[in-house]
Amino acid sequence: MAVLGGLLLLLALLLLLVAGLYCCYVRRVHAAYDHIPGAPRESFLLGHLPIFWRMMKKQEFLHDLFLEWTKKYGPIIRVNAFHRVSVLILSPEGVKEFLMSPEYPKDRLVYGRIFNLFGVRFLGNGLVTDRNYEHWHKQRKVMDPAFSRTYLIGVMETFNEKAEELMEKLEEKADGKTEFSMLTMMSRVTLDVIAKVAFGLELNALRDDRTPFPHAVTMIMKGMTEMRIPFVKYMPGKQKMIKEVQESVRLLRRVGKECIEKRREAIQSEKEMPTDILTQILKGDALEETRDDENILDNFITFFVAGHETTANQLSFTVMALSQHPEIMERVQAEVDEVLGAKRDIEYEDLGKLKYLSQVLKESMRLYPPVPGTVRWTGKETVIEGVRIPANTTLLFSTYVMGRMERYFTDPLCFNPDRFRKDAPKPYYSYFPFSLGPRSCIGQVFAQMEAKVVMAKLLQRFEFQLVPGQCFKLLDTGTLRPLDGVMSDGKLSLAMHRAAALFSPEVTERPSAAASCTLQRRTVSPCSLSQTHRCPLGSQPGAQVRAAPRREGTHGKVHSQILAVPEPSPCSDGWQLQVSLIRAVNSAYSFWIVAQSFHVCEEFPVGFLSSFLC
């Protein structure tokens, strides 16, 4: 007994000694960093963690705390947790130094945490999480062809096809009453796009409500949020969620495996392969000395998740911001009308002409970046803004916080796309929604082309209004998304109104002899023809139709669309062309040509219309 007591005493003394030594170590670490400005620690050991935990419990947005801190403590801020001190770098000088150079790798602890998700291999050594520079560089180089301009031009067809499916789905909901989550719809369309473009998979997430993939991705994102709670995997109340997250990751890896096997078989039978992301991933693997199927799957998951979730969030935030700013919506709609008119298939060349839409998308990512920042590690001492940053430190970067700092953007909380006008000064290392330098987003151009196609079609066809009473808070699940867009109780965030509500019911007016004009108001979309086009009647060369949209009212609402025919009557005897566009029921475009005598009224199918408009 006495021996046992002695042993226990010894153990207690040993523990006390270890605790004492640990506290001394923590004190030494504090001493090395305490010259860096920062909020007072709430606890000697826990540092700032109690503040973060309290905020997370109340679903408060942590990044806004950092914004508050930078106002008080400046652009270089210390963050304490146990013996670890990270430094938040909110200065362009620091961003340039650390992000533009390959010298500073991604932080092992932060990126290592998503190697597995609750014990199941998740992003592994994929392109986002790979910390080995040589390995990463080889993988990245081999992926480049799948993101080349030439390849992406070919992908426009899929962007159009899937965005068109989204429009059809929205059409069903666009009665001005149905409330639904824009985020859900955007996630489904971007999921369908990445699956098809990257891996040749038809997921049908938009059309098939029973497909398990959207739920799997939602669970994975939830898992990424929940895993930040200390000891979560031991909490009895969380076991069901953890199981679902594990199952979701396994599902994605299983599908990836099947997809890879199919592609390998196709390659072996020498079928012609697209230069898509999967082909490039397999080529990357072939370059390795030891083939590693797990690494191929890491990249499958990496592109599957990174390639759609972020774009969906960007699109949802953009809809949210535009709905709050009717005057900006009006301006961007006018641009879409002018560039696209009623055109159904958006071409690569059109994207460059949608300049204001680009500005809107950029401004949306300044205030609402889907990826709030990135994390690096420095092995050497560096001085930034006069502050010495010790070696072996984790460095945090936030485009979210910098995008909202008065120091870098005047009136930063105001949504103003003109900040990104071509002649406006470029933000200097204070705006990096796709990160910067060698580890910046490989899918940046892909994402912006896709976002533009979806937004342009949305603006071309619909008016949208936010359901009153929703909050505009953000949710951090590793990526940022609108909080209300993911509410699960069935209350959803957006009601769409067919633009038809703005038009009077279908009427065919007799044109006055002078105007030679007929209006067919079956339209649901404020489209316009804004150029002069050749007469579609093949037998009447040289005939012209001119369409002039007329805009009224303030909030970007197109009240009517008038098509006039240039003088003299352009077509053959008896024909006067006129018409209105455009968006007919059942998602098909139609186009009417009405004879002056009103004996003939023909409707042309969409293919005809688009060839005419081009």
Ligand code: HEM
């Ligand atoms: C609006 C959409 C998107 C945003 C805001 C975004 C943002 C980012 C950011 C900030 C990073 C750096 C991450 C880090 O430092 O840890 C990144 C990396 C990456 N993104 Fe994106 N991304 C988007 C769309 C896409 C798309 C569509 C794809 C693929 C088709 C993609 C694939 C990747 C990959 C593979 C990386 C890792 C690159 C590397 O380290 O070499 N992203 N993205």
